[in-house]
Amino acid sequence: MKLRRGRTRPYDRELDDRLLPAVGDEQERVPVGWYFARFSSHLSCGEVVPVTYMSRQYALFRTDDGRLGMIDSQCCHMGADLSRCGKVSGEHLVCGFHAWEFDTEGICRKIPGADRIPPRATQRSVPVTERAGIIWFWHGLGPAEPLTGLDFAEDRRRHMHLAGRVLICYTDLLPISEHVTDVAHWPYTHSPGRRMTSVILRDEGRHFSFRIQPADPDGTRIHHFRPYALASLVNPTTALVTPQRGPEPADTPPSMAFVAAVSPVRPGVTIATWGLIVRKLGPDWLLWPVNRLWAAFVWRLVRRNHDADVAILRWMRPVAKDLWSADDGPTVRAYRRFYRRNLAPPEPTTSR
Structure with missing residues (x-):
């Protein structure tokens, strides 16, 4: 399985240099709504990139069929960073450490050599959508509201x-x-x-x-x-x-x-x-x-x-x-x- 990394952008490198050692769990309260995650043209099919929003690190990826997922980057198994060692295989994001496979909702779908998947084998995920050449993610409790105004x-x-x-x-x-x-x-x-x-x-x-x-x-x-x-x-x-x-x-x-x-x-x-x-x-x-x-x-x-x-x-x-x-x-x-x-x-x- 070949690792395909997302294209690095200047803003990715700037955030890498300044954020990785200091990201924590505290975040100011912000309004409910859809927020910019990345331009559509900056994430091709089969790519995964690290993004940080609301003081949380996520793996943002696009499957081979074009579906989007944005899940917690810290693997629930042993803490590997899915956004940096993970790779897209078909419709799943595969951890580069032990090859656990997660879908776009953050649910583990395959563990090599395991007969069953533990119920807690899931990653935090946020709803994502695509409008007007932009990938958006939802922030707020409860189900995501429709993204209107760009139809x-x-x-x-x-x-x-x-x-x-x-x-x-x-x-x-x-x-x-x-x-x-x-x-x-x-x-x-x-x-x-x-x-x-x-x-x-x-x-x-x-x-x-x-x-x-x-x-x-x-x-x-x-x-x-x-x-x-x-x-x-x-x-x-x-x-x-x-x-x-x-x-x-x-x-x-x-x-x-x-x-x-x-x-x-x-x-x-x-x-x-x-x-x-x-x-x-x-x-x-x-x-x-x-x-x-x-x-x-x-x-x-x-x-x-x-x-x-x-x-x-x-x-x-x-x-x-x-x-x-x-x-x-x-x-x-x-x-x-x-x-x-x-x-x-x-x-x-x-x-x-």
Whole structure:
């Protein structure tokens, strides 16, 4: 059986260097919802990679048939790291130490030389799904809720999914996740000289959305895009942002959508990333080169805007006591209330 390791990414190496000796069991409470695990294009069939989220280490793998699993990386047998010594064989993840085989739910399905499998031969697992070119994992007690808001992008004949940059930020989840709601920074970071404001459209339960628009009615563009954008929280820390021509929602699907996702690694370390959903200009059989050039153009524009935030997000810290100005607007405050009302209850303490 040949060992096939997942492709190592720069963010994997950075987390390896900083996290392995210090990962523990303590984790701040974070909202219930789906969180970014990895871009789909960064995990091929038959690959397994180590990931750390919520202060836990997992083995994230894709079977030969394309099914996804995300299970505790510490083997329940003798503690080997499944994400680093394990290998995918068919539909199972096989431990490299004693060849115990686990399915995508973390259930041991085979022990070499054993007549029976002990009932405790299971790994902690979390629900995973795949939408818009991203692998998501569920955090919260009880069954996973449907991941909505990205269904329009599932038709691959009409849309392209582009992976963005994964940024390691050295702060907690909230300061990074609220960044997308802070439109006051736009004229200084993204679009010099053009002040923006926001209008909250929905703020109830697990729903939060707002419209970004120019504070000056004579404003024409936000950098390279139209002056209006709709931001919807498809998860408590994941925003879907779509440009609009005016204040009213468009009747046609957007030409592009920006997905900003934030996931907690452990207290003081957070992953911030983005992806793109780009609508094709026509069918690939006719316009394949044009579609790719269009996608590359949009990707570079978004990358340019995101790069302006890198130094800010990577090293920002929460202040001990908020100090607000009149220009900050109500959206960040409203988002913080939305964030807190969706916090997951503390997990019950269990022993293996």
